[in-house]
Amino acid sequence: MNLRILLSSLQPVGGSVLTNGVVVAIVILLHIQIATYITGSSTLAIVSEAISMARKDERHGRLAYMMVKSQVQIFAFGSATAILFVLFLLTGLWAIFWTALQQITFWVMVFEAAFFLVEIVLLYSIYANWERLGNHRRARLGMMVLLNITLWWQMFLIDVVASFMLTPNAGDVSILNQILNPTALPLTIHRTIGNLAWAGAVIAVIGAFNYLRLTRHSRVPTPDAPAGLRPLRSIGAMAVGHLETEAKRAEILHWEWVAQWGVIWAVALSLLQPWVGYSYAKEIQLHAYGAWYTLMFGSLSNVFLIQIFLLGMIFILGSLFFWRRMVRSGAPGAGRQLALMVALILLTLLAIQPAWFAGSYADAVAAGGNHPWWQGGLLNPIGNFIPFKVAALIGMVIFGLWSVTSYATALSRGHIVPGGSSRGAQRTALILGVTVSLMMMVMGVLREHSRQPYTINGEITLHQQITNNAPSSSSVDQGQP
Amino acid sequence: MIVSRWLTRPFKARMRGSAAWFEDRTGATELLHKGLYEAVPKKGGWAYALGSATLALILLQLFSGIFLLLDYVPSVTDAFTSLDYLRTSDGFGAWVRGLHLWGSYTLIFVIGLHMVRTFLSASYKRPRELNWVTGALLFFLVLGLAITGAMLPWDQAAYWTTVVVTNIPHYLPFIGDGIRTLWRGGEFVGPITLTRTFAIHIWVLPFLMFSLIGAHLYLLRRHGEFGAWVNYSTDPNEDEEKQIGERIRRAEPPYPTKRIARRYSAPRETVPFFPDQLIKDVVMSAVLIAVIFVMGLISGAPLDEPSNPATLSYVPTPEWFFLPLDQFLVVAPTNPLIAIGVFGVLGIGAALMIFLPFIDRSPERRPLRRPEVIIPALFMAFTVIVFAILGISRLYNL
Known part of the structure; x- marks a missing residue:
């Protein structure tokens, strides 16, 4: 076929907005989970390595190496999903939108991509020379810090692009306005914390999984059951007579500690999310009212409740994990931890109350039910x-903080017995990791769908039509109650 | 007769005699000796110099403030004009204003660092609880002086800052409106508001401040500088009780500190305040003051347009140290939330800060052994920093 004929017949790749959106969502959610783990665990690896150096603590050193190794193992796959995302999905399925965005944020994208090169050099150098640099730990730590700075900047630059799509600063495309668009810094702070919490959750999952794997076949005899039928409940019990080897015991102790380390980070960092997320939502309200309305009152408001539910679950599961560890260890304050968990459950139930018993506020009004439920309406003022x-939310933060602090205090006083964990506590850590992962996915769906029907808010529609009709910023137009 | 006899004596004898006469009546040498020859912990001397630097900066504010008073007129018609005169027609006027402004910025920063140091080292624990309480109150007084000072130029920024700040008490239940009316001298900001704010800035707050400084210094001398846990370590290869006993026996005043665990009653090694610690105090204070002088000269202090209560377009922006609080008001925009946020959350936070020594009563001193206070403090510190960053972002996008 003649090239000219081919070129003249070029058309966007087929597919509906829905299918194209689903394909993008799957790839990008996968990419985000990997990228955020690498960024977050890079920071945690520095903390762990620094503690190891300061205290001459081998456990922390081993954990730092594990994190670096895991980064290497998934870096290529994470990058491949990014390339698949950019080269094939966006360029193929969303060509007009993507070309426009590329042109607007050209330099931001160039620097973002350039950071990949620096990361590859640093990450693989650190990993390949880990042992060799063992005699120069400060230099190794310095390289890890450099890697972390690079990863953070890369995240910041991609946040600039992502936030610009939501709040494009009234169409001003100067570099400074892109970088300081109203939601760029709130999103970056939100993600920085989220990355650390997610990395903590992954580490907790790795620790818990290994603990459960190593204690899977352990059995303890009971008077009324044949030997070897009842699952072992703790390492302490195992030490009675069924410890296979000292090495295995050391391994189990290590993974128990790793799971605990991860849970503390995951829960403690998530405690910051309610008000950091609230601040982020506030900027969306001020600068992209339509998107905010969709999140809080419109079609996504119930999905947002799922998000709050998952946040509450993180605190509840964290408290459950702490309580189980404290009870097993006979630590003082276990009763208080249980009370805190109950309080967190009640507060989560309060926080996830829908404001209306309908699809959205608009539905409640349309059904003529814009009065309280006790007057026969669909509104729920509670x-x-x-x-x-x-x-x-304030209550959840306070009680969550109390829960973490209470456990950390017991830990620092030596009230948490190493090897005293139950398998149930480790399963809780596993569920916690899944919860954080789900929360990240729901957050991605919320953010990307809130600005619909736009891909760049007020500038390009989902059907890739360029428009100058910026969304209304008037709350009256949106029917704010 | 006395004078002629004094004049006929040799010079050296005359000086010695005068000094003895002065000493008999005042005890100044003894006082100076007591002030200078106290023992302080050997390790961490530069960190302890933050306290002296805070005092030096407060004195700098006092003196630069006195110079500003020579020209400033606290009236709504003349306040701006008097400062404009300083800027345009007085040889050193702009510089002195710059000194006062940059001195206040540096003071807030340094007193904050001093508090962080004291907090991390757990120096506030028994018997030094009141040292901390007076220090925390001094911190709030410095913030009060900064905000009332920002209202005095009566330019646009000052006027609208006054409108916003004097309105905050209104959200306090029951007594809020009364406090606002008392401060404003009526329903609205006007001439009385300025004179009252001026009186608060130059009389009420400084009086309280210097009273508390006196108490703070007295308590410091009474109990001695705690330092940090690094000054109280023992050799694990030797008998701990024996080491501590030996340390207490050879302790120099003001150690051993009373009503404290024996372990922390006397540091392992001490140095005399003069010259070892004093030289560090002087160097740190001198460097900070030099930086302030340079910044005062280069940057000076801004003066906006004259105040115009009728304007509708002016957007007031807070000073950097109030950015977190300002951002707090942005995320809590409605009446019940402002009341909860400002007077509930911040009030509780301030109370926890002031009464920290009565809350954290464990004997532990190392930060990692005190997660019950370190974790909430980190949470608060992170909150303040992030609110400041968000505040900057918001101001850019106004």
């Missing part, structure tokens, strides 16, 4: 964000 949900 589920109002202000002040009830805010009070519930």
Whole structure:
């Protein structure tokens, strides 16, 4: 075929907005889970390595190496998903939108891509020379810090692009306005914390999984059951007579400690998310009211409740993990930890109340039910964000903080017995990791769908039509109650 | 007769005699000796110099403030004009204003660092609880002086800062409106607001501040500088009780500190305040003051347009140290949330800070052994920093 004829017949790759969106969502959610783990675990590896150096603690050194190794193992796959995402999915399925975005954020994208090169050099150098650099640990730590800075900047630059799509600063495309668009810094802070929490959750999962794997076949005899039928409940019990080897015991102790280390990071960092996320939402309200309305009152409001539920679950599961460890160790304050967990459950139940018993506020109004449920309507004032949900979130943060602090205090006083964990506690850590992962996915769906029907808010539609009709910023137009 | 006899004596004898006369009546040498020859912990001397630097900066604020008073007129018609005169027609006026402004910025930063140091080293624990309480109150007074000082130029920035700040008490239940009316001298900001704010800035707050400084210094001398846990370590290869006993026996005043665990009653090694610690104090204070002088000269202090209560377009922006609080108000925009946020959350936070020594009563001193206070403090510190960053982002996008 003649090239000219071929070129003149070129058309966007087929597929509906829905299918194209689903394909992008699957790839990007996968990419985000990998990229955020690498970024977050890079910071945690530095912390672990620094503690190892300061205290001459081998456990922390081993954990730092494990994190670096895991980064190497998934870096190529994470990059491949990014390349698949950019080269094939966006360029093929969303060509007009992507070309426009590339042109607007050209330099941001160039620097973002360039950081890949620096990361490859640093990460593989650190990993390949880990043993050799063992005699120069400060130099190795310095390289890890450099890698972390690079990863953070890369995240910041991609956040600039992502946030610009939501709040394009009234169409001003100067570099400074892109970088300081209203949601760029809130999103970066939100993600920085989220990365650390996610990395902590992954580490908790790795630790818990290995613990469960190593204690899988352990059995303890009971008076009324044949020997070897009842699952072992703790390493302490195993030490009675069924410890296979000292080496295995050391391994089990290590993974138990790793799981605990990860859970503390995951829960403690997530404690910052309610108000950091609230601040982020506030900027969306001020600068992209339509998107905010969709999140809080519109079609995504119920999905947002799932997000709050998952956040509450992180605190509850964390408290459950702490409580199980404290009870097993006979630590003082276990009762208080249980009370905190109950309080967190109640506060989560309050926070996830829908504000209306309908699809959205608009549905409630359309059904003529814009009055309270006790008057036969569809509104539920108890589920109002202000002040009830805010009070519930403040309560969740306070009690969550108390829960973490209480456990950390018991740990620092030596009240948590190493090897005293139950398999149930480790399963809790596994569920916690899955919860954090789900939360990240739901957050991605929320953010990317909130600005619909736009890909760049007010500038390009989902059907890749360029428009100058910026979304209304008037709350009256949006029917704010 | 006395004078002629004094004049006829040799010079050296005259000086010695005068000094003895002065000493008999005042005890100044003894006082100076007591002030200079105290023992302080050997390790961490530069960190302890933050306290002296805070005092030096407060004195700098006092003196630069006195110079500003020579020209400043606290009236709504003349306040701006008097400062504009300083800027345009007085040889050193702009510099002195710059000194006062940059001195206040540096003071807030340094007193904050001093508090962080004290907190991390757990120096606030028994019997030094009141040292911490007076220090925390001094911190809030410095913030009070900074905000009332920002209202005095009566330019646009000052006027609208006054409108916003004097309105905050209004959100306090029951007594809020009364406090706002008392401060403003009526329903609205006006001439009385400026004179009252001026009085608060130059009389009320400094009086409280210097009273507390006196108490703070007295308590410091009474109990001695705690230092940090690094000054109280023992050799694990030797008998701990024996080492501590030996340390207490050869301790120099003001050690051994009373009403404290024996382990922490006397540091392992001490140095005399003069010259070892004093030289560090002087160097740190001198460097900071030099930086302030340079910044005062280069950057000076801004003066906006004259105040215009009728304007609708002016957007007031807070000073950097109030950015976190300002951002807090942005995320808590409605009445019940402002009341909860400002007077509930911040009030509880301030109370926890002031009464910290009565809350954290464990004997532990190392930060990692005190997660019950370190974790919430990290949470608060992170919150303040992030709110400041978000505040900057918001101001850019106004």
